[in-house]
Amino acid sequence: xxxxxxxxxxxxxxxxxxxxxxxxxxxxxxxxxxxxxxxxxxxxxxxxxxxxxxxxxxxxxxxxxxxxxxxxxxxxxxxxxxxxxxxxxxxxxxxxxxxxxxxxxxxxxxxxxxxxxxxxxxxxxxxxxxxxxxxxxxxxxxxxxxxxxxxxxxxxxxxxxxxxxxxxxxxxxxxxxxxxxxxxxxxxxxxxxxxxxxxxxxxxxxxxxxxxxxxxxxxxxxxxxxxxxxxxxxxxxxxxxxxxxxxxxxxxxxxxxxxxxxxxxxxxxxxxxxxxxxxxxxxxxxxxxxxxxxxxxxxxxxxxxxxxxxxxxxx
Amino acid sequence: xxxxxxxxxxxxxxxxxxxxxxxxxxxxxxxxxxxxxxxxxxxxxxxxxxxxxxxxxxxxxxxxxxxxxxxxxxxxxxxxxxxxxxxxxxxxxxxxxxxxxxxxxxxxxxxxxxxxxxxxxxxxxxxxxxxxxxxxxxxxxxxxxxxxxxxxxxxxxxxxxxxxxxxxxxxxxxxxxxxxxxxxxxxxxxxxxxxxxxxxxxxxxxxxxxxxxxxxxxxxxxxxxxxxxxxxxxxxxxxxxxxxxxxxxxxxxxxxxxxxxxxxxxxxxxxxxxxxxxxxxxxxxxxxxxxxxxxxxxxxxxxxxxxxxxxxxxxxxxxxxxxxxxxxxxxxxxxxxxxxxxxxxxxxxxxxxxxxxxxxxxxxxxxxxxxxxxxxxxxxxxxxxxxxxxxxxxxxxxxxxxxxxxxxxxxxxxxxxxxxxxxxxx
Numbered sequence: 001x002x003x004x005x006x007x008x009x010x011x012x013x014x015x016x017x018x019x020x021x022x023x024x025x026x027x028x029x030x031x032x033x034x035x036x037x038x039x040x041x042x043x044x045x046x047x048x049x050x051x052x053x054x055x056x057x058x059x060x061x062x063x064x065x066x067x068x069x070x071x072x073x074x075x076x077x078x079x080x081x082x083x084x085x086x087x088x089x090x091x092x093x094x095x096x097x098x099x100x101x102x103x104x105x106x107x108x109x110x111x112x113x114x115x116x117x118x119x120x121x122x123x124x125x126x127x128x129x130x131x132x133x134x135x136x137x138x139x140x141x142x143x144x145x146x147x148x149x150x151x152x153x154x155x156x157x158x159x160x161x162x163x164x165x166x167x168x169x170x171x172x173x174x175x176x177x178x179x180x181x182x183x184x185x186x187x188x189x190x191x192x193x194x195x196x197x198x199x200x201x202x203x204x205x206x207x208x209x210x211x212x213x214x215x216x217x218x219x220x221x222x223x224x225x226x227x228x229x230x231x232x233x234x235x236x237x238x239x240x241x242x243x244x245x246x247x248x249x250x251x252x253x254x255x256x257x258x259x260x261x262x263x264x265x266x267x268x269x270x271x272x273x274x275x276x277x278x279x280x281x282x283x284x285x286x287x288x289x290x291x292x293x294x295x296x297x298x299x300x301x302x303x304x305x306x307x308x309x310x311x312x313x314x315x
Numbered sequence: 316x317x318x319x320x321x322x323x324x325x326x327x328x329x330x331x332x333x334x335x336x337x338x339x340x341x342x343x344x345x346x347x348x349x350x351x352x353x354x355x356x357x358x359x360x361x362x363x364x365x366x367x368x369x370x371x372x373x374x375x376x377x378x379x380x381x382x383x384x385x386x387x388x389x390x391x392x393x394x395x396x397x398x399x400x401x402x403x404x405x406x407x408x409x410x411x412x413x414x415x416x417x418x419x420x421x422x423x424x425x426x427x428x429x430x431x432x433x434x435x436x437x438x439x440x441x442x443x444x445x446x447x448x449x450x451x452x453x454x455x456x457x458x459x460x461x462x463x464x465x466x467x468x469x470x471x472x473x474x475x476x477x478x479x480x481x482x483x484x485x486x487x488x489x490x491x492x493x494x495x496x497x498x499x500x501x502x503x504x505x506x507x508x509x510x511x512x513x514x515x516x517x518x519x520x521x522x523x524x525x526x527x528x529x530x531x532x533x534x535x536x537x538x539x540x541x542x543x544x545x546x547x548x549x550x551x552x553x554x555x556x557x558x559x560x561x562x563x564x565x566x567x568x569x570x571x572x573x574x575x576x577x578x579x580x581x582x583x584x585x586x587x588x589x590x591x592x593x594x595x596x597x598x599x600x601x602x603x604x605x606x607x608x609x610x611x612x613x614x615x616x617x618x619x620x621x622x623x624x625x626x627x628x629x630x631x632x633x634x635x636x637x638x639x640x641x642x643x644x645x646x647x648x649x650x651x652x653x654x655x656x657x658x659x660x661x662x663x664x665x666x667x668x669x670x671x672x673x674x675x676x677x678x679x680x681x682x683x684x685x686x687x688x689x690x691x692x693x694x695x696x697x698x699x700x701x702x703x704x705x706x707x708x709x710x711x712x713x714x715x716x717x718x719x720x721x722x723x724x725x726x727x728x729x730x731x732x733x734x735x736x737x738x739x740x741x
Contacts, residue, residue, distance in 0.1 A: 090630055110632070111634075201513075
């Protein structure tokens with residue numbers, strides 16, 4: 001097995017296919033821990049992990065926090081708002097201060113793209129991107145891919161469709177990068193107003209109709225539709241969105257028998273998918289959440305090994 | 316006091332001299348140009364091996380006075396200007412408060428005269444407070460010494476107000492400099508909209524936010540007469556529209572900035588906030604179109620849009636960082652490196668675009684040419700000297716430029732303002 005060399009996890013661009021497989025293997029062993037009565041291993045004992053979240057988040061923050069705690073790390077949560085910029089302290093100052101307290105890993109979520117990259121370039125602490133603006137959400141994409149791998153035993157050769165607000169979605173961007181790297185075919189579908197320019201340059205197909213897409217894919221990933229997109233004029237109405245792009249049981253009749261329905265959460269039932277689809281046999285939405293902890297344990301563990309051995313970043 | 320420049324290879328917009336000549340400047344004016352001049356008591360400057368051009372002009376800079384002197388002052392801006400070879404600069408009115416009345420115009424002219432190393436002329440706003448609601452008192456402002464008006468930083472978006480501005484300015488003898496950006500289309504975009512913005516997850520400003528206003532103003536001038544000058548053109552489509560308008564005899568002029576013919580939006584991939592500029596760095600296709608426009612005359616002038624911001628202002632994330640980069644000290648180097656040495660334009664064309672054409676557009680009398688009777692504003696350039704742009708050599712109060720570490724060919728050796736040596740590269 002090759003060796004893990006990354007100090008930071010900022011973007012899946014930086015990882016090789018082997019790196020991603022290594023995360024999956026590591027997650028396999030941690031998954032078992034999460035089913036024990038006593039869900040704790042001493043792997044990160046004595047390490048300090050801080051969740052620095054400048055955006056509201058329940059799922060990702062709790063998932064990272066549980067992952068760190070189950071590895072016996074000391075964890076602290078800090079919720080900031082991006083308006084702390086106006087108080088004169090830059091985000092880099094904040095990170096440097098935390099680093100001065102000898103923090104080992106810093107999980108950062110920020111509404112502005114690029115913040116984790118800038119921190120990784122300037123900090124000694126390991127930086128984990130917990131989602132930055134519209135840019136990247138690598139841990140989400142990793143747990144999504146892990147869930148797909150769990151169900152199909154592979155990712156290579158599968159066809160994954162991503163439906164919805166691609167423009168504003170860091171989940172879509174990270175999944176596109178990761179899935180293509182793992183050998184999947186990726187198609188995206190959604191309102192033209194919410195399709196980012198140049199998306200084809202990633203190597204994805206843009207499909208106009210959800211019904212055409214559903215027939216073809218092994219996995220259908222639905223994205224959360226922010227209701228304010230209507231006010232921002234991207235949409236005529238949320239109702240029309242759900243009629244044209246929402247997935248319900250009837251629409252799924254045309255799908256392959258083994259199709260997986262995924263959603264990064266939180267779901268808008270009745271908008272991007274109907275309640276019966278969310279709760280139905282094809283849905284792995286809750287498996288994604290469960291797997292999220294194992295994947296994040298793997299990320300924390302692997303990044304901490306590099307810091308221990310003092311390897312140089314490959315970024 | 317007189318100054319004698321010996322062995323000058325004079326480059327004017329209409330002619331590049333092959334043989335060297337001497338230039339005598341007395342009482343601030345060029346009094347004699349001849350093969351060999353002798354003048355007792357005159358200070359002499361030997362320009363052997365160098366080219367000598369009319370003092371460079373930049374009708375688009377930001378000196379942040381009044382209100383944001385921590386970024387740049389008239390004095391620090393003027394020092395950056397003369398180091399870059401400029402003897403006349405016009406500073407934009409998006410200050411705090413906005414330069415929108417005669418009193419502020421006069422105060423800036425007075426402050427610049429006290430500094431005394433180059434000509435600093437304020438540009439006043441088109442609309443009071445740059446609020447896009449009512450016109451400024453153009454006659455009063457002209458009397459106070461301004462030549463042009465601009466709401467730079469934003470467009471006059473209201474088409475009816477722009478219509479009135481064109482008519483009123485034409486009669487008052489003021490030039491309108493339009494920052495072209497439909498804010499409902501740019502909508503908070505921090506970089507060019509395209510592949511790079513998609514990959515970086517940064518909100519994009521599509522090129523059409525610029526060309527929509529260019530197209531509209533061409534229609535207004537076509538209908539009304541008058542004149543509009545387009546600031547910092549950055550897109551292929553804007554330049555096509557201007558080319559078409561000029562071919563039809565519509566009186567519009569345009570400028571472009573060195574960063575828009577040197578860098579593409581690939582530069583943003585580093586998230587370096589010094590690459591955040593408005594209009595944003597565009598695609599390679601746009602860069603080529605800007606060069607083509609400069610070459611064929613669609614773009615009349617090269618300006619810097621020198622926009623200083625302190626390190627504290629820029630050391631925030633990309634979305635929240637202010638737009639702008641400094642440019643006065645790198646403009647000659649970039650223009651020579653990217654355009655002259657690569658054969659896009661000749662030295663004479665460079666002089667036209669960096670001096671003569673600008674003097675003509677804003678109506679600066681007795682400037683923009685080396686000619687007997689004209690002002691003694693002169694720039695001396697070593698066209699072949701190679702140099703590296705460094706932070707330590709930068710004299711502007713702010714250091715926000717993506718060009719540190721760039722190697723350029725062509726360097727300003729001396730700047731003469733009204734017969735006075737105001738900068739010498741030693």
